[in-house]
Amino acid sequence: AEGAITLYTSIAEKDLKPLIEPFEKKYGVKVSTWRASGDSVMNRTLNETKAKRYNVDVVHAGTVELEVLHREKMLQAVASPHFADLMPGSVPNHKEYATTIYSMWVQAYNTGNVKKTDLPKTYQDLLDPKWKGRLGYEVENIDWFVTVVQSMGEAKGLQFFRELASTNGVSVRKGHTNLTNMVAAGEVPMALTVYNYMPEQLKKKGAPIDWTVLQPAVVRGNAVGVMKNAKNPAAAALFMDYLLGEGQQAYADLEYLPANTKIPSTLRNYKMLVVDPEESLDRRDKWRKLYDDIIMRGAK
Structure with missing residues (x-):
């Protein structure tokens, strides 16, 4: 049984608890986090994976950082029923990460x-x-x-x-x-x-x-992806799914713009340009x- 996962994330330290605790309570999966800037999250993930140290299961950082991990062939494609509810452009064709929030x-x-x-x-x-x-x-x-x-x-x-x-x-x-x-x-x-x-x-x-x-x-997306070499792939995919579904209200409560269009947000009233991670x-x-x-x- 996969009772724990490791998350590397750039989400603000104080915002992690309201996001993670409900998941831990509901699913009985403990989430250990390491928090740093998006660049640091990406670099640590790249370095550890290249050294075959597979410590991290889930990465949550900017879409640009996740696109780099995709190009380095370090992520795995995941299917989620929530993909259909996300704002246009939230899931790239390769489906190896999905945007959770737009800042x-x-x-x-x-x-x-x-x-x-x-x-x-x-x-x-x-x-x-x-x-x-x-x-x-x-x-x-x-x-x-x-x-x-x-x-x-x-x-x-x-x-x-x-x-x-x-x-x-x-x-x-x-x-x-x-x-x-x-x-x-x-x-x-x-x-x-x-x-x-x-x-x-x-x-x-x-x-x-x-x-x-x-x-x-x-606006720039923050996205979540599951590592190809995750030690706890099922629990990792469950957590990714949670962040795109049930967890979306917690993001909205923290004043983020949730990618899931089922969650109301006053920020949706603005004309928006989304940063293109590939460009x-x-x-x-x-x-x-x-x-x-x-x-x-x-x-x-």
Whole structure:
């Protein structure tokens, strides 16, 4: 009997309990977790698997990281009755992972520093001189940059970011939670790229922070996959199925956008662009160079 599984995940530590406990109670399967950034989860999984140390059963991280594991032939295809209920594009053709939640990048602002009436309504509004020296950006958000550039048309999009960097500048910070806290503290008046649930959770605690969404909003998927060499494949597949079905309400309660369309969410009202993990990987070098030249070089 498979009474335990090991999960490597990038989900915030504090959000793991409400997700995992109901599963453990219902199915009697203990879930051991190791939590780190998506990159670290991917690298540890790659390194251990290449060394034939099969410690991990289930990986839950960004779709880009899961696509890398797929390309390295480390995942196994899984069938779930919930696939049919997920938002379009949530399950790739190879069926080796499935998106559980979408994180929406939003613009968080300090309510003491920024008036609601001054908020940007379009991306172009960010070029207004009133934003000079007031915009923050998370260092790893290359996928947001790529998706916005493509939505404007590549030449126009790159021109927009060059202008933004040279006229108003962006202050680049490490860590979404860190950047959100800096907005709440007033050190960064407005952050361009934090995940929707972060300012929302702080706002509920009474912090002077709120958020707005420039549309189309950019969302990136977090996905779950079962390892090809999982020691507990049946329990792992059960857990994956749970995350796509029963577990979806717990995600919604934590302010994430659930991939399962049966779960209501106010976030579904926004026009959305989904980060394409394959584009992101296939042209990684090209985009990284543009990103470094425009955003990092223009960083204040």
